Amino acid sequence: MTVAKVPRETLANALGADGIAAELAARGHDVVRTGSLGLCWAEPLVEIDGIAYGPVQDIAHLDAARIGPTDEIPALSRQHRLVFDRCGRVDPFDYDPTPIRAHLQRQPADILAEIEASGLRGRGGAGFPAHIKWRTVHDTPSDRKYVVVNADEGDSGTFADRLIMEGDPFRLIEGVLIAGHAIGADTGVVYLRSEYPLAAEIFSEAIDTARGMGLLETFHIELFVGAGAYICGEETSLLESLEGKRGEIRAKPPVPAVAGLFGRPTLVHNVITLCAVPGILEHGGAAYAELGVGRSTGTMTFQLAGNVERGGLIELPFGVALRELIEDWGGGTRTGRDVGAVQVGGPLGAYLTGAQLDTPMTYEALAAIGAGVGHGGIVVFDDTIDLVRQAHYAFAFCAHESCGKCTPCRIGAVRGKETVEALIASERPEVELAIIADLCDVMEQASLCQMGGMTPIPVRSALGLPQGGD
Amino acid sequence: MDQAALAHEIAGRHLDRIGGPITALREVAAEFGYIERAHMEGVADAFNLTVAEVRGIVGFYSDLNTEPRGRTHIRICQAEACQSVGARELTAAAVARFGAGLGETAADGSVSLEAVYCLGLCTSGPAATVDDRIIVRATPEALAP
Ligand SMILES: Cc1cc2nc3c(=O)[nH]c(=O)nc-3n(C[C@H](O)[C@H](O)[C@H](O)COP(=O)(O)O)c2cc1C
Ligand code: SF4
Ligand code: FES
Numbered sequence: 001m002t003v004a005k006v007p008r009e010t011l012a013n014a015l016g017a018d019g020i021a022a023e024l025a026a027r028g029h030d031v032v033r034t035g036s037l038g039l040c041w042a043e044p045l046v047e048i049d050g051i052a053y054g055p056v057q058d059i060a061h062l063d064a065a066r067i068g069p070t071d072e073i074p075a076l077s078r079q080h081r082l083v084f085d086r087c088g089r090v091d092p093f094d095y096d097p098t099p100i101r102a103h104l105q106r107q108p109a110d111i112l113a114e115i116e117a118s119g120l121r122g123r124g125g126a127g128f129p130a131h132i133k134w135r136t137v138h139d140t141p142s143d144r145k146y147v148v149v150n151a152d153e154g155d156s157g158t159f160a161d162r163l164i165m166e167g168d169p170f171r172l173i174e175g176v177l178i179a180g181h182a183i184g185a186d187t188g189v190v191y192l193r194s195e196y197p198l199a200a201e202i203f204s205e206a207i208d209t210a211r212g213m214g215l216l217e218t219f220h221i222e223l224f225v226g227a228g229a230y231i232c233g234e235e236t237s238l239l240e241s242l243e244g245k246r247g248e249i250r251a252k253p254p255v256p257a258v259a260g261l262f263g264r265p266t267l268v269h270n271v272i273t274l275c276a277v278p279g280i281l282e283h284g285g286a287a288y289a290e291l292g293v294g295r296s297t298g299t300m301t302f303q304l305a306g307n308v309e310r311g312g313l314i315e316l317p318f319g320v321a322l323r324e325l326i327e328d329w330g331g332g333t334r335t336g337r338d339v340g341a342v343q344v345g346g347p348l349g350a351y352l353t354g355a356q357l358d359t360p361m362t363y364e365a366l367a368a369i370g371a372g373v374g375h376g377g378i379v380v381f382d383d384t385i386d387l388v389r390q391a392h393y394a395f396a397f398c399a400h401e402s403c404g405k406c407t408p409c410r411i412g413a414v415r416g417k418e419t420v421e422a423l424i425a426s427e428r429p430e431v432e433l434a435i436i437a438d439l440c441d442v443m444e445q446a447s448l449c450q451m452g453g454m455t456p457i458p459v460r461s462a463l464g465l466p467q468g469g470d
Numbered sequence: 471m472d473q474a475a476l477a478h479e480i481a482g483r484h485l486d487r488i489g490g491p492i493t494a495l496r497e498v499a500a501e502f503g504y505i506e507r508a509h510m511e512g513v514a515d516a517f518n519l520t521v522a523e524v525r526g527i528v529g530f531y532s533d534l535n536t537e538p539r540g541r542t543h544i545r546i547c548q549a550e551a552c553q554s555v556g557a558r559e560l561t562a563a564a565v566a567r568f569g570a571g572l573g574e575t576a577a578d579g580s581v582s583l584e585a586v587y588c589l590g591l592c593t594s595g596p597a598a599t600v601d602d603r604i605i606v607r608a609t610p611e612a613l614a615p
Contacts, residue, residue, distance in 0.1 A: 010590065010591065010604060011591055011593070011594060011606065013604070014591070014594075014604040014605065014606050015606065040593035040594060041593065043594075153588075153590060154587065154588060155588070156549035156550040156551045156552070156587070156588045156592060157550065157551045157588075157592045158588075158590070158592070159590040159591070159592060159593075162590040189488055194496070194533055195586065195588070195589050195590065196590060222487075222488055224487075224488055224489045224492075224493070225493070225496070226492075226531075226533075227492050227495070227496055227531035227532070227533040227534055228531050228532035228533035228534075229530060229531050229532065230587060241489060241492065242488050242489045243488075243489070244488075244489050244490050244491040244492055244517070244527075245491075245523075245527065246526050246527055246529075246530040247530060247531075261488075303592070304593070305551040305592035305593050305595075306550065306551040306554035306555065306592060306595070307554040307555050308593070311592070311593025311594070312593055334555065335555075343550055347549065347550060377551075377592070379550045379551045379554060379592065380554065381553075381554040382554070385554070390550070390553075393550070393553070397549075397587070400587075401587075403530075
């Protein structure tokens with residue numbers, strides 16, 4: 001009997017993967033439901049005895065969709081997969097807990113040292129060194145400590161958290177268990193956005209399976225599904241939400257590592273940050289640190305999206321040029337037109353154009369041009385983009401998502417939106433542009449959190465205003 | 471049972487859960503289609519909160535709707551990756567076709583439209599949902615109930 005791998009993943013399912021799996025089973029194939037390989041342009045991607053086909057529309061005409069042996073697909077073999085090594089390859093529930101049991105035998109001090117040596121930085125947006133947070137939680141005395149997983153993934157152009165939670169949920173459970181062991185926590189809470197129902201279903205199944213394997217005897221993992229609020233991706237808003245309240249931002253300090261969930265020391269990490277941890281322990285922190293460039297160590301799960309021919313997840317060491325991702329990996333725009341602008345790092349990220357596309361993807365190189373890596377989302381627009389309209393959207397989105405706690409953001413975003421409208425209708429745009437530049441400075445300097453504080457980044461880049469005025 | 475008691479009963483299942491009030495309100499909205507004042511009273515009572523606090527929670531989260539939806543509920547992604555492949559044009563066409571703006575229900579109650587900000591399907595936009603169905607590379611025709 002031949003083995004047929006069919007993803008059980010939101011995009012592949014939306015494109016008919018369930019039906020394809022049923023048909024292949026009816027034809028006598030031994031069907032295995034895997035995650036997605038992240039080659040989203042080829043979904044539904046079916047693998048039969050090692051040969052990949054995609055996008056599969058009709059299994060009666062599989063050969064028309066033949067890609068070739070999965071191991072030889074350049075878009076896959078040229079990646080450096082540490083986080084996504086298993087995803088899409090295997091049935092995630094066919095899980096061997098031996099390696100995680102071994103990791104959990106190691107001394108916390110030893111694990112903390114590996115994380116420090118790896119140079120791992122947070123993948124949720126801010127890029128803060130992980131080991132500093134781990135040590136702070138570890139060193140803060142408390143009757144109880146928490147690991148909180150940020151799976152709110154609100155940035156447009158991002159889907160890495162979803163792909164790994166659907167395709168390799170045990171990788172996240174491993175990351176949580178290792179972190180909990182290292183910092184002395186006994187509870188992990190996953191904050192998952194409500195827009196991801198299949199991820200919730202699969203991750204819940206994985207928690208049950210892990211419990212059945214005896215992996216959760218001294219550690220409790222709970223899944224919480226959000227209720228639709230971008231701002232709840234910000235860690236203090238997320239903690240308020242987990243406490244059952246409105247997701248209003250907390251002033252820092254204290255940082256969550258000192259006083260987080262229910263006032264206890266809490267390690268908050270993005271899904272992908274924690275999913276990098278098992279690989280770091282397996283290969284060693286030093287080996288991880290050798291990948292990438294300077295202080296941007298290891299691999300980044302770039303997500304290529306928007307108006308692009310071959311969108312998907314691309315895991316590579318930091319340092320690849322943005323243009324290479326868009327042109328070589330992505331094959332240019334889906335509409336076939338020239339690239340007009342690229343927004344990197346979600347709705348609070350910069351619109352980049354022209355020579356900026358030659359920037360290497362590292363925290364430092366992007367910061368130098370007033371941009372950021374964020375969660376690794378890359379949204380391509382063709383040359384029909386209307387950048388003034390994108391500036392309007394950036395203010396409108398901030399107005400829509402603002403938690404309302406501080407004035408520069410709550411009022412500023414609305415005024416900004418109105419001023420861009422005035423700009424569009426204006427005879428003397430320099431007047432409105434000066435007001436917008438001023439407003440951006442106020443929002444950047446006086447907002448309580450980065451929602452208001454970073455909205456100026458997409459606005460200024462879209463309008464050609466200089467970043468970081470003072 | 472009256473609506474407050476029904477909501478109280480749902481809330482009772484989530485008293486010890488992290489984020490319990492929000493999960494309870496999500497379930498109330500799913501069960502009854504929307505959240506009315508009596509539901510808020512029931513949830514407030516169960517969690518020992520004031521009705522004002524519960525109203526504050528309901529007002530904060532976009533999933534916690536306080537108005538009934540159409541027989542078919544359509545959400546269209548408005549975020550950047552979908553904008554880059556025509557989400558604005560799709561939304562305009564849907565508004566014209568179904569006779570409801572974003573956040574509104576058609577006069578005959580057939581369809582309600584809602585804005586959503588990213589469904590994590592950003593390689594394959596415009597993305598939308600029609601009740602529980604997920605639509606990628608959406609066209610106005612594909613959104614029909
Ligand atoms: C408005 C806003 C939204 C955010 N959304 C997310 C999110 O969806 N996912 C995430 O992991 N981090 C998000 N962050 C960053 C978190 O506040 C926090 O830095 C992160 O969860 C820490 O984890 P890390 O160290 O693994 O990056 C957001 C921040 C802001 C200001
Ligand atoms: S910047 Fe906006 S989201 Fe952040 S605290 Fe102020 S009002 Fe809330
Ligand atoms: S931006 Fe529409 S699905 Fe992500």
